[in-house]
Amino acid sequence: MCINICQLSGFKFAFGYYGRFKIGPLERTWGVTLGNLLRRVLIGNINGIGVKEIKFFVKGKELLKNEFLTFSAIKEPIFEIMENLRDVILISELENFSNFEESLIVKQKLQGPCQIFAKDLDFSKFLNLRNPNLYIGTIDFKEIVELHLVLEPKKKSLVQKVNFKVEENPGKKISEQIFLEIWTFGEISPRSVLEKALFKILDNLEKLISNF
Structure with a gap:
């Protein structure tokens, strides 16, 4: 049957x-x-997957972790970009995401000037991005900004x-x-x-x- x-x-x-x-x-x-x-x-x-930790690097140096600071090359305050990144929606193609440590960290270099959207971030091939047009921020000048994102499974269904x-x-x-x-x-x-x-x-x- x-x-x-x-x-x-x-x-x-x-x-x-x-x-x-x-x-x-x-x-x-x-x-x-x-x-x-x-x-x-x-x-x-x-369950889904969320951004746990975010780091910003310019010219190889990490920006200060004070979320309320601004940086000349980036239009938005750091905290606003971090909030936007936490809204990124990812679905794992793996049954047990936590066992694959290599897919937990995303490193991305972005060349300005440009607007940054979720689809511009090169997430692991094991992850399915559900909101690719989510706005992240804007790099105003000709500067390379590197993002390090640490991902973790969400507890919420x-x-x-x-x-x-x-x-x-x-x-x-x-x-x-x-x-x-x-x-x-x-x-x-x-x-x-x-x-x-x-x-x-x-x-x-x-x-x-x-x-x-």
Whole structure:
């Protein structure tokens, strides 16, 4: 029996994204089993990545760490650029990001004069940038500014809320279908977060079977 996943609706709202999906057909009693499993994984195991620490270097020297200082080549105060960088939204393509130390640090040289956007930063190939057009700052003069960013997994889930209900599949009393609703915070679409949850479940089941 082939199990299909179909997105029935989806839209953006003030604080994120909403998506509604139909999953089925499923054998009787499997609707509640799979629905509960998906809900637990979506709420508790899908996290993002944030910028933990930021350093600025000009001509090989680190700028003073006082966030309220300004620098002649940079239009914005240091603290404003740091706040913008902390708004960068990254999703890991790795199941256990914390085990890959080499991908935790991003070093980027930027040649002015130019405006800097999130897409101008060369993040690790393991990371998916979700808001590439986020404005970071402006280098006003012909100067090279080097940024060092230290990244860490966020503790907060990317998913706000998950609901599901199970119904009998019309015309087939021996099977069921799940209607799944997902609300995210906007860092990731409901479809993408559902895909990540399914792969996470599959990965853990494969590890369990291989060690049985």
